[in-house]
Amino acid sequence: MFKTEYVNRVYNDLKKSYSAEPEFLQAAEEILISLEPYVMKHKEIEAKKILERFLEPERLIEFKVVWVNDKGEYQVNKGYRVQYNSAIGPYKGGLRFHPSVNRSIIKFLGLEQTLKNSLTSLPMGGGKGGSDFDPKGKSDSEILHFCQAFMTELYKYIGPEEDVPAGDIGVGAREIGYMFGQYKKIRGEFNGVLTGKGLSYGGSLARKQATGYGLCYFTSEALKHLLNTDFNNKTVVVSGSGNVAIYAAEKATTLGGKVVAMSDSNGYIYDPEGIKLDVVKQIKEVERARIKEYTNRVPGSFYYEGSKNIWNTKCDIALPCATQNELDLDAAKALVKNGVICVCEGSNMPSTLEASKYFIENNIVFGPAKAANAGGVATSGLEMSQNSLHLSWSFEEVDSKLHTIMVNIFKNTLDKAIESGNKFDLVSGANIAGFEKVCDAMLAEGI
């Protein structure tokens, strides 16, 4: 499959060892495809086994989480933390609470996170974690008890200079608050061990908005430099209706786009007049209800069962912001047939390998997640800086730093794409730009 014996061997060994980890292998394959030309030019990578060392996490911690539900019944869940790579800084990456969480998902996310964090140019290594706990339908006290039980195990492995987790799917401000409270109680320390904290106890303004806003800043740069256009008067489809999706839709609207469709895991809404975000925020952030509810509140809007069909909606710009592998080849073909000009990823690995290849082959502007959604972790990095300095910056200050970071990520990604021979191949651009720094640091640090 690969041109060189070395990369082939690395991938085949990985496949042999981790045949039960499809998401991890998918992420590794995409990265190796991009990195192969770079590896061919830098012989020390093979000599010092950098690819083998880079693809294997430094450690993967698995633990059980035992807690008691409202009925007094004992519950057992699995907890994970992958500390993937610390070559350029302490491990950093979110925690995901979702029934699909397993080793494969956590490892793919940790690997992607390592390159993403490097792209931000901030000193952060890669990590990720979570649990197969399903927060859906749980009471507030059940969430509290689970978060406390989870942190009672996790606290042993994290710290502000070692490993700094944040939120991800199923982990928002409430869960971070409960986990921070438990960490503080156990350790007797008040520090920046988690990011995504509430404003009253060390959080950063604009962190909540950062991934979605950053995605739109990246998309704007891509539209400007590759197609000489912008969001103005463009029809936009955003999948998901969680943290990333809501603030991506908000910024896309501010920049002149019209968001016409959003989804949750059951189905999607279509509003030809443009989605009313205050209604979505009320339903998803306040009531924690289903997106279907939107049609009861906004006349002239529609609901369709089945979230995947959202990609049949005609649009100029598509922003997948829900979950991995939510956009397959059929969906990519439908989008291109309907005239999409730009697809930028808010969620992690939403496009299958075939879908992303199809976009690039058709000269669709395609912003891969590790570059396009790096605004969240970049702003987490800014939260860490504020915590260390015991300062808090204004919303405008953080937002402006976020904007500058996203502009630079796009520039570095584009430069590497051009060097690799196709300015539309931002996938290779992002992988090479992220890997270069990690690789240099690994070589400099010896073994």
Ligand code: NDP
């Ligand atoms: P949330 O839990 O806030 O929201 C996830 C959203 O996606 C929910 O609306 C959920 O619906 C929906 N969803 C889940 N599965 C599907 C599906 N199969 N089809 C359609 N919709 C689905 O998570 P976030 O917004 O924080 O994260 C979304 C993605 O962005 C993830 O891939 C995450 O890793 C990535 N990301 C998040 C960052 C952050 O700062 N939060 C940073 C960088 C990346 P339902 O309510 O039905 O479950």
